[in-house]
Structures are given as structure tokens and as C-alpha cells.
Amino acid sequence: MARPAIVLIGFMGAGKTTGARMFASALGTRVVDSDKRIEKRLGCSIAEYFAREGEAAFRRVEEEVAGTLLERADGGVIALGGGTVGSERVRRALERHTVVLLQVSRATAWKRAKRSDRPLARDRRAFDRLFAERETLYESVADVLLPEVDRQKLKPAVPVIARA
Ligand code: S3P
Secondary structure (H helix, E strand, O other): OOOOOEEEEOOOOOOHHHHHHHHHHHHOOOEEEHHHHHHHHHOOOHHHHHHHHOHHHHHHHHHHHHHHHHHHOOOOEEEOOOOHHHOHHHHHHHOOOEEEEEOOOHHHHHHHHOOOOOOOOOOHHHHHHHHHHHHHHHHHHOOEEEOOOEOOOOEOOOOEEOOO
């Protein structure tokens, strides 16, 4: 039987890509980033595709690519795009994996995400609304919650096991 993967989820700017690389290197295993897979499939950037085809079309591709990736995964570390858990197929596929939620404050998420070319990080209000909408969704699928480290206060992150 295929082994579970460690799957990093969380909002834009939570640090999923970086975190996934760190987990993978510590465990000596491979890492897959679902957004990169999607861009490979699309042959263009997510931002370009969003602008040309719209969000609904993007979500269909995202569900297909991430769903297949999670259904076939045998070990390893996977970073998912922030909106991927909105899909029921993806949530079903996540059930056999170990899902780690990288928590991030709204302020940090905005500061990081606005620097990049993310189509859903252009308008602060819409970004904040999305953040609030997604919070419980992320928590509902997570096995482990990893709080954001406050570097200023040097407060260590304490992982919380949400589902034994
Ligand atoms: C999105 C997050 C992005 C990317 C797309 C949509 C979202 O990935 O998939 O722009 O809906 O939250 P990151 O979470 O890696 O930024």
C-alpha cells in the first residue's frame, strides 16, 4: 500500500514551499509543489492563466492536478496551493496523508503575498475576507497545526496535534 505523504497546507504567504523543502531535506525525501505542477501543465504562470481564463477554470485544473498528485503519492512531502483544499476531491485524497497546517497571521500573509504576482493578493479587503473564510476549512483537514514563529519575540512554534 502507498505510504502517506506529509502535505503542507495554509494560506498564501504561510511559507508552504519553503517549509516543504525543509521537511523534505530533513527527511531525505522528495518534495513536490502543486503550484509548480499546475504551471507545468498550463504552460504559463498561474497569474497569466487566471487573467486569461478566470478563477473557475484555474480551480478545475488545480483540482485535477492536485487530486491526481495526492491520490498517487507514495511518501514524500507535498506543498499545496492555498486554495486547493476547497475541492472535495482533494479533501478526500488528503484523508490518508499527514496534513500539516502552517498557520500565519493575516498581516504576515499579506506582507509576503503582495510582494509576489498572486492574483488573489492584489486587493487587501478581498484578501482579508478570503483569509477569514478559509481558516476553519484548513483546520478541519489538518492533523497537525504549526503556529507561526514570532521571530521578534523568539517564540518557538509549538506543534499541536489536532487529530491523533
Ligand atoms: C491561491 C494560492 C496560490 C496559487 C493561486 C491561488 C489561493 O498558491 O495557487 O494564486 O487561492 O489561495 P500559494 O498558496 O502557494 O501562494
